[in-house]
Amino acid sequence: MNPGQLKLLELLKADDESGVIRFKHRRMLIFDADAMGLLRKELVETLGLERARRILTRFGYACGYRDALTSKELFDWESDDDWWAAGPRLHQLEGIVQVRLLRAHMDRARGVLESQAEWLYSYEAEQHLKHIGPSDSPVCWTLTGYASGHSTAVFGSDVYAFETECIGKGDGRCLVEARATTGLSQQMRALLEYHRPFSFEAEFQHLLNELEGRGKELAANEERAKALESHVLYLQEAIKEEHNFEEMVGASPALKRVVQDIEKVASSDSTVLICGETGTGKELIANAIHARSSRNNRPFITVNCAVLQAGLVESELFGHEKGAFTGAIHRKLGRFQIADGGTIFLDEVGELSLEMQMKFLRVLQQCEIERLGGTQAFKIDVRVLAATNQPLERSVAEGKFRSDLFYRLNVFPIMVPPLRERREDIVLLTNYFTQKFCSRMRRRICSIDSASLERLENYDWPGNVRELEHVIERAVLLAEGEVLFIGPLGRDERSAIGAVAAAAPAQLRTLQEIERDYIAEVLRRTQRTIAGKGGAAEILGLPPSTLRDRMKKLGIK
Numbered sequence: 001m002n003p004g005q006l007k008l009l010e011l012l013k014a015d016d017e018s019g020v021i022r023f024k025h026r027r028m029l030i031f032d033a034d035a036m037g038l039l040r041k042e043l044v045e046t047l048g049l050e051r052a053r054r055i056l057t058r059f060g061y062a063c064g065y066r067d068a069l070t071s072k073e074l075f076d077w078e079s080d081d082d083w084w085a086a087g088p089r090l091h092q093l094e095g096i097v098q099v100r101l102l103r104a105h106m107d108r109a110r111g112v113l114e115s116q117a118e119w120l121y122s123y124e125a126e127q128h129l130k131h132i133g134p135s136d137s138p139v140c141w142t143l144t145g146y147a148s149g150h151s152t153a154v155f156g157s158d159v160y161a162f163e164t165e166c167i168g169k170g171d172g173r174c175l176v177e178a179r180a181t182t183g184l185s186q187q188m189r190a191l192l193e194y195h196r197p198f199s200f201e202a203e204f205q206h207l208l209n210e211l212e213g214r215g216k217e218l219a220a221n222e223e224r225a226k227a228l229e230s231h232v233l234y235l236q237e238a239i240k241e242e243h244n245f246e247e248m249v250g251a252s253p254a255l256k257r258v259v260q261d262i263e264k265v266a267s268s269d270s271t272v273l274i275c276g277e278t279g280t281g282k283e284l285i286a287n288a289i290h291a292r293s294s295r296n297n298r299p300f301i302t303v304n305c306a307v308l309q310a311g312l313v314e315s316e317l318f319g320h321e322k323g324a325f326t327g328a329i330h331r332k333l334g335r336f337q338i339a340d341g342g343t344i345f346l347d348e349v350g351e352l353s354l355e356m357q358m359k360f361l362r363v364l365q366q367c368e369i370e371r372l373g374g375t376q377a378f379k380i381d382v383r384v385l386a387a388t389n390q391p392l393e394r395s396v397a398e399g400k401f402r403s404d405l406f407y408r409l410n411v412f413p414i415m416v417p418p419l420r421e422r423r424e425d426i427v428l429l430t431n432y433f434t435q436k437f438c439s440r441m442r443r444r445i446c447s448i449d450s451a452s453l454e455r456l457e458n459y460d461w462p463g464n465v466r467e468l469e470h471v472i473e474r475a476v477l478l479a480e481g482e483v484l485f486i487g488p489l490g491r492d493e494r495s496a497i498g499a500v501a502a503a504a505p506a507q508l509r510t511l512q513e514i515e516r517d518y519i520a521e522v523l524r525r526t527q528r529t530i531a532g533k534g535g536a537a538e539i540l541g542l543p544p545s546t547l548r549d550r551m552k553k554l555g556i557k
Helices: 033-047 049-074 080-093 123-131 141-155 186-194 200-243 253-266 282-291 310-318 354-366 392-397 403-409 423-441 450-458 464-478 499-503 511-525 536-540 544-554
Strands: 012-015 020-023 026-028 098-107 112-120 159-165 174-180 272-275 300-304 343-347 368-370 377-379 383-388 412-415
Touching: 033 049, 033 123, 049 080, 049 141, 080 098, 080 141, 112 141, 123 141, 141 159, 141 174, 253 282, 253 412, 272 282, 282 300, 282 343, 282 383, 310 354, 310 368, 354 368, 354 403, 392 403, 423 450, 423 464, 450 464, 464 511, 511 536, 511 544, 536 544
Parallel strands: 272 383, 272 412, 300 343, 343 383
Antiparallel strands: 012 020, 020 026, 098 112, 112 174, 159 174, 368 377
16 A cells, blocks of 8 residues: 555544544544644753653554554565555644654665655644743654654654754754664664653652752852851841840839840840830840841841831831732742741831731731742741831720720830930930041040030930930031030020020921931032042041931932
8 A cells, every 4th residue: 555545534533432543553643733832841850851752752653663564464565665654644634743754774684774854844843832932952852752752663763853953942944864773873773762661760869960960059058148147147247246146235213124025035036126206226136136036147127117008018017029010020929928937126116007907917926927929838836026106095995096906016025215314314325426526437536514504405306316315426527626615406496504505495307307407518518529438428437428318308409
C-alpha cells in the first residue's frame, strides 16, 4: 500500500454508542490544541524547562513508536521505505504538522538512516509562542520525539531526530533531521536521554546534585544576610547614640516613676500603652523599653499612624501581594512582618480608623497577619508598644475607638508627665541640649545666663521637651559669645516673672509657630542656603529634601 493513499476516516473506527474511537486495537483521543499548549505551560512552570522537555519528548516518542507498530499490523506495505514514510503521513492526518520531505535514505544492512524534512504549520511551535513566548532553542519536542520513535520502530535500532531550525526560536521555518545513532557524535548521543524511559536513579542523582548546589547558594545567602544584619545593628546603635534613646535626662520624682515603670515592664513581652502630650518623649520611652528587653538585638520598627495614607494603611502594616491593587508590581512585606522577632511601636494609635482597629485587634489576638490580596496567614512574634496623645477612654465613650482594642493595648499604661509638671528637670535638659547642639554646630558656650534660666523655668512649655529642644537649638545658633541667652518665649515678651507676669499674661505661641520662626531665622543666617556645607539643612540636622517639605508645610518661601 502507498502511504499517500491513507485517509483519516478510513483509519479510524468510531462507536457512536460508547463514544470510543479506535485506530486498529488502540483507543484514540481528540485533544484541543490550546489545552495541550496550556498543559505545556503548566509543565514548564511547575517542573522547569528541561524536565518538561523530557516528558513531552518521551510522550511524542511513545506516540510515534506505537503508530509505527499499529500501521505495520494494519497495512501490507510494499517496502520498509513505505512503512517509514507512513509516519509523516499519519502525523499530518492527526493534525499535528504537515511534513515536506527533502531527502531520505535508509539502509539497514549498513546501519545507515538519514533524512531531512521541513515541518509546516507545527501546532507545537504555535502553542509554545502563544502560551510561553519565544525560546532560545527549538521547541517542537513532541514532534521530534514522534519522528525518533517512529523511525526507531521501522529501523530496528535507535534513531534520533532533532531540529536545526525552529519557528519557536525565531527562525523562518522548522527544519528537522533524523539519523541512526551509529552516525551521531558523542554530544548528540547524550541527547538520546530525552527519549529513554524515566530513570529514578538518574533523576535522584540529578536532584541530589541540584540540592547540593542550592545548599551552597543558601549558605552564601546566609552569610550575606548575617553581614546585612550586622550592618543594621550597627545603624541601630548609631541611631541610639544620636538620639540618646537609652538615656533619660532628668531627676524629678515624676520622671523617676516613669523610669521605674520602664524597668518593671521591659523584661516582659507585655503590651505597653504610653500616654502623654505631644513632645513629651513617648518614642524615647518606647525605645528605652525595647533597649532593655530581650528583643534588643532584633528590629525596632516605628509606625506613625497619623501620617499613613488612608488607602495604604493595611498595605503598610500587613504588606501586600503582587497585583493586590493598581501599582502593586511587587510583593511587599508589611511593618509587622519586618518587625518579626522584635518590637513594633505604633505612635498616635488613636488615629487608626475603626476598620483598621478591627484588623489590628485580630493581629493581637491571633499573632498572625495576612497580606493584602493574599490568602495565606503568617505567624508573627512581635511585641507591641503603642502611644497616644489622646484620652482613649473618651474616644471609646464617643465610639471612635474600639473598647476591646483599648483593653488589649492598656495592659501596662505609662503616663509621661508634661514638662510643666517636672520643672526640676528643665535646667538638666537645658544643659544637655546645649552640649548637644554646641557639639553639632562646633560652638563654644561656657555658661547660661541666669535670667534666661529663670525664664525657662517659669514658662509653661505647651510643646514640652520638644519645644525646649528647639528653643535651645535656636539659642545656640544665634549665640555670639560664650554665654547662652534665651530670648522671649511667647508671642510677646513677658514684662515680669511671677506675680507681675500673672497680672499681664502673654499669649502663648504654638509649637508650629516656634518651628516656623526658627527655620526662617536659620535660613536668614545662611542666606537661604539649604544644602551643602554650612547650609540650613546641616545646621538643623535634617536631609535637604525633608527641610524643603517642612518649609512648604509651614508656608516658608
